[in-house]
Amino acid sequence: MKYILIALLFCTLNSCKINKNSEMASTPPMGWNSWNWFGKDDINEVLIYKVIDAMVDTGLRDAGYDYVVIDGGWRDVKLGPNGELLSHPTKFPNGIKPLADYAHSKGMKLGLHTVPGTHDCGKDPVGGYGHEDVQIQQFVDWGIDFIKLDKCKFTGDWDEETLKDTYFKWSKLLKEKSKKNVVLNISAYIWRDWYPEISQMARTTPDITARVNSKWSSGATFYERDAAVKKKGGYYTVMDVAKENSKWAQFAGNGYWNDPDMMVTGDQGLSLEQQESHFALWSIMSSPLMLGNNPLEMSAGEKKILLNKLAIMVNQDPTEQGKLVKSDSKTETWVKHLNGDKIAILLLNKNEKSNEDIKITLKFLGLKGEYVAKDIFNGEDLGVIEDSNSYKVAKGSCLFVLLSKE
Secondary structure, eight states: OHHHHHHHHHHHHTTOOOOSOGGGGSSOOEEEESHHHHTTTSOOHHHHHHHHHHHHHTTHHHHTOOEEEEOTTSBOSSOOTTSOOOBOTTTSTTOSHHHHHHHHHTTOEEEEEEOSSSBOTTOOSOOOTTOHHHHHHHHHHHTOOEEEEEOOBOTTOOOHHHHHHHHHHHHHHHHHHOSSOOEEEEEOSSOOTTHHHHOSEEEOSSOBOOGGGTTTSSSOOOSOOOHHHHHTOOOBOHHHHHHHHHTTGGGOBTTBEEEOOOOOOSSSSOOHHHHHHHHHHHHHTTOOEEEOSOTTSOOHHHHHHHTOHHHHHHHHOOSOOOEEEEEOSSEEEEEEEETTTEEEEEEEEOOSSSOEEEEEETTTTTOOSOEEEEETTTOOEEEEESSEEEEEEOTTOEEEEEEEOO
8 A cells, every 4th residue: 555655645745547347457567469479461350260269269368368469550541531540451350359259159259459549650641640530449349448549640740739639539538438448559759747547558668679670670679779879769679678677666557557568478589487577577567568479489488487377466466566776787686575464575686697696685675584485487495584585596597486475
């Protein structure tokens, strides 16, 4: 409770309004998005049917990943005569509603990427600006459960007032027109203090490096770039994203969650150890767990990470967004306080050349008494901590720990 009160006080002092529809996403949404693996060119309705089936067959749905979000590539390159969105004539010839109906029949939910400006990110004139009534009604009629509203392009460039007014309009009309809960995911690349008032999740960072970016890079990368490189812009690494997202931890909760972008597990450039650290970071940060992988071809190692019940439990606990509490050139410590007097701790070894001893000290964490420690990823009992314990963390790896009084 004290963390919620602190967040409310901070928001009050900084003109941040709390989401009034917290029941829509009482915990961080979980699911899959097509962009990081398939991009704009490689998706079609046949693939989406297969993905829906795979989410069920692999156990992802039962683990909580129940949204399938079709990102860029599902639309035609033009709007209809009344400003309506048209599905791509060859990739989605049967339209979107049959896909939504099929997802619902499988216990899944369907989401779509769309743009509130005048053009999409590829500069096609398919934006919702001036056509909000028509396009939102389409989403309602199709039975869409999730909308990723991507800032993209606006003729003459966005100014902050127009951007805010446009997103508020989408939120207002969506609530008025839809008779069911529809998650609104704002994708506008930096934190803004009005996000919690109108959305259930919102991006706090630029795009993450991923497989789809391999034409310009080597794909997903893990370690933080130096300040000079980051200043030049471009895609963010896993650690770049985590560090930026952590700045806004106090605003998460009560139906709103900070979104550090889709995940990049699978064969996208990260080692299995880095994928484990990546998933631990998104879990401890209470981030929406939106997969960006290929659900049709998951290795046993990737599947083991994504289906880890304890890690998902940490993520879905709505008490707070975990945050970075200690850092040096080689190691980091992240902490999230959970319900039931439990604490999740992520010990991260950034040193790729040698193992590092990282200490958990109860006094530093404001804890008293004895705590039982458990390795979240392998379930191993790590013993009792009475004051402090030091743990050897393998090079370039992590130790994800659950502390409890039990």
